[in-house]
Amino acid sequence: MYGKKVKIRAFFIILVFTSAILITFLVINSLKENVVFFKSPTDINNLNQIESKKIRVGGMVKKNSIEIENKNLKFIITDFKNEIIVTFSGAVPNLFEEGKGVVAEGYLEDRKYLKAEKILAKHDENYMPPEVKEAMQGN
Amino acid sequence: MINQIGAYSLYICLFVSVYLILKSYISSKNFDKKIDQTFFATLSVQLFMTILSFFTLVFAFVFSDFSNITVFNNSHTLKPLFYKISGTWGNHEGSLLLWLLVLTFFLFIFFVTSKKMNVRYRILTILFQEIIILGFLLFILFTSNPFLNIFPIPDEGLGLNPILQDPALAIHPPLLYVGYVGTSIIFSASLAALITKTVDNVWASHIKNWILISWIFLSVGILLGSIWAYYELGWGGFWFWDPVENVSLMPWFCLTALLHSIIVLKNRNVFHSWTVILSITTFSLSMSGTFLVRSGILNSIHTFANDPSRGVFILTFLLFLVLLAVFIFFFNQKNFPDTYQRSFLVSRETSILINNWFMMFFLSVVLVGTAYPIFLEVINDAKISVGPPFYHKLIVPFLIPFLFFMALGPNIKWIKDKVKKLNISQIIFLILSFVISFFIVLNTNTNYLFSTLLFTFSFYLFFNVINSFQKKNSNLSQKVSHLGFSIFMLSILFNGILSKENSANMKVGDEINFLNKKLIFENVKVESDSNFKKLVGEFKLNDNGKIIHFKPEIRVYSQPETITSEADISSTLFSDNFLVFSLIKNDGFFNVRYQHKPLMIWIWISVLLMSLGGVFSFFKLNEK
Numbered sequence: 180m181y182g183k184k185v186k187i188r189a190f191f192i193i194l195v196f197t198s199a200i201l202i203t204f205l206v207i208n209s210l211k212e213n214v215v216f217f218k219s220p221t222d223i224n225n226l227n228q229i230e231s232k233k234i235r236v237g238g239m240v241k242k243n244s245i246e247i248e249n250k251n252l253k254f255i256i257t258d259f260k261n262e263i264i265v266t267f268s269g270a271v272p273n274l275f276e277e278g279k280g281v282v283a284e285g286y287l288e289d290r291k292y293l294k295a296e297k298i299l300a301k302h303d304e305n306y307m308p309p310e311v312k313e314a315m316q317g318n
Numbered sequence: 319m320i321n322q323i324g325a326y327s328l329y330i331c332l333f334v335s336v337y338l339i340l341k342s343y344i345s346s347k348n349f350d351k352k353i354d355q356t357f358f359a360t361l362s363v364q365l366f367m368t369i370l371s372f373f374t375l376v377f378a379f380v381f382s383d384f385s386n387i388t389v390f391n392n393s394h395t396l397k398p399l400f401y402k403i404s405g406t407w408g409n410h411e412g413s414l415l416l417w418l419l420v421l422t423f424f425l426f427i428f429f430v431t432s433k434k435m436n437v438r439y440r441i442l443t444i445l446f447q448e449i450i451i452l453g454f455l456l457f458i459l460f461t462s463n464p465f466l467n468i469f470p471i472p473d474e475g476l477g478l479n480p481i482l483q484d485p486a487l488a489i490h491p492p493l494l495y496v497g498y499v500g501t502s503i504i505f506s507a508s509l510a511a512l513i514t515k516t517v518d519n520v521w522a523s524h525i526k527n528w529i530l531i532s533w534i535f536l537s538v539g540i541l542l543g544s545i546w547a548y549y550e551l552g553w554g555g556f557w558f559w560d561p562v563e564n565v566s567l568m569p570w571f572c573l574t575a576l577l578h579s580i581i582v583l584k585n586r587n588v589f590h591s592w593t594v595i596l597s598i599t600t601f602s603l604s605m606s607g608t609f610l611v612r613s614g615i616l617n618s619i620h621t622f623a624n625d626p627s628r629g630v631f632i633l634t635f636l637l638f639l640v641l642l643a644v645f646i647f648f649f650n651q652k653n654f655p656d657t658y659q660r661s662f663l664v665s666r667e668t669s670i671l672i673n674n675w676f677m678m679f680f681l682s683v684v685l686v687g688t689a690y691p692i693f694l695e696v697i698n699d700a701k702i703s704v705g706p707p708f709y710h711k712l713i714v715p716f717l718i719p720f721l722f723f724m725a726l727g728p729n730i731k732w733i734k735d736k737v738k739k740l741n742i743s744q745i746i747f748l749i750l751s752f753v754i755s756f757f758i759v760l761n762t763n764t765n766y767l768f769s770t771l772l773f774t775f776s777f778y779l780f781f782n783v784i785n786s787f788q789k790k791n792s793n794l795s796q797k798v799s800h801l802g803f804s805i806f807m808l809s810i811l812f813n814g815i816l817s818k819e820n821s822a823n824m825k826v827g828d829e830i831n832f833l834n835k836k837l838i839f840e841n842v843k844v845e846s847d848s849n850f851k852k853l854v855g856e857f858k859l860n861d862n863g864k865i866i867h868f869k870p871e872i873r874v875y876s877q878p879e880t881i882t883s884e885a886d887i888s889s890t891l892f893s894d895n896f897l898v899f900s901l902i903k904n905d906g907f908f909n910v911r912y913q914h915k916p917l918m919i920w921i922w923i924s925v926l927l928m929s930l931g932g933v934f935s936f937f938k939l940n941e942k
Contacts, residue, residue: 187663202679205712206686213708214690217701235703247823247907249830270821270911273883273900 404488497536799931
């Protein structure tokens, strides 16, 4: 019969393969669930169906659109073609300003309304999220 | 004038580098028995020239020489001296020059400290290291020359991005670079050892020091970046799975694996090819980190300029190095010593192998999460981001077995041990940990089973490490590092389940109530500092009778015009109270965010403890 060494090797190889397959499966599965897509207001306007998944919307904060209450914040993201209303309660980053680039992450209520969970803004004055830049150029 | 000195010294470096490549190639072909004196001389010249060129740039920054385009783009006369100096590496060109400086410096140190090693091995290490140096020199001179002139000479510079004007961030890049670049020596040396058939326990104890240096610096470098993001970016946490953070974490996982496998190679003379593969991977990850950050593919605070030609260059160079390494690896497979060592399932070797597997798993998760969005964008132009849930879901469950093995591993003997000697104290520790964890988790609204298990095994590790301090036999550095890790896990867990947060939009005089606390926005004042103006908020928090005052700031820098906010953090050993405020628009409302973060300071301390273990090991405190 096979020696002990061969058996241990075989066991080892099987172990490596099963764990590799298992891990690949886990990773792919987890990716599917946790990937967040980026869309511009125009992309959202063209959606056939409102998904219940979390998305990111990027564009410019429309001038004079920010409304502040104690707990909530309401503003409009525009790509100069289409607009979307965003509501948010929580902390905003430093450079969240009217007329500047912004990315909001959250859930769509309908094509014109996003309930945001997180607001991201650029790190410095000259920086514009690449998504926003492209969305701008695309229009 | 001074620009020319810097630029010419780089050209001399280039010349020396080409010479050294040829020289070391010929010397290794001839199997020279002695090291030629010229090696020392030329390496010294190269080091001197790099230092000269680096200090020329520092000098240009300190004296605000705006005829230099790099200085013009990144400095300003009104900037404090400290940030003028740190501005040298706060930009793309200067940071590459720093890379180069560390590369040549490390090669020199390697050459001087490796006198006992095989001659051909030393020469080949020089060869590979010089190839890397040459690549970086070409990169610097042809795509990112820091010594370009501008004419007419401007009167004033454009200034350094204010969020980089911070003490932690001034020293974060040099530390990180020492860590990254240290892996280049490991890479060159393992290829050299492979060719000269000297991948053995002698080599292992020699190269271990370099692994330790890289690991210590990388750990502390990541730590500083993390602390900086906590208070300066106002992110209010310690890790955000931001691609740029991930890119530094990947080589760290690999180095940690290498740090463990090299111990096996040193003590048992097994794991030869695995160690070499890890060395090659570690360096490739450090290089691809540089590539991803510098090419502008990952957009973040670290992206200095989006120049595609730079990315293409680094990518080509990286591919070349990896192919070279793979080629050498496969053609020298037979060079691994054929010393079959009997190994048993229950042994220290196995436990370290398990550590390596976990490290590889964590590494792959981070790699997939970081690379997948880039990959998908290239394939079908879809823009996605992979958020923290992805990483948490894949990494956190695996921490449970990881902690378990980590607790047991160091107690197991080399070669062969018995499972039976599972003694009473282990069972007591496990039960004790479980009981403590059960009561901790009981009053929180988290996933009970999961959190209890995580807590249990973190405590289990903690008790085991504490217990091991009584034993005199095993090594101090391992205990200190593992103690650091167990404290790290515990503080993260406590931080995770007990953190509290509240944000609101407030005007001066407003008062909000939450979680039995009362926060009052008392006042806001305008003050000016040397190169910025600031709005200082005054807040009072009444936490069940305990009063805490906060003075967060919003700074308005004029060159370049930028707003940053400085969080006010009151730290104690038990918890951090964090308050940051920002202006939304000029109608009196401020966006205020308050966070209560238990044991935050212990996260930083524990990482320092881990690194301290590395320092102990480096100074051979174990071997007494």
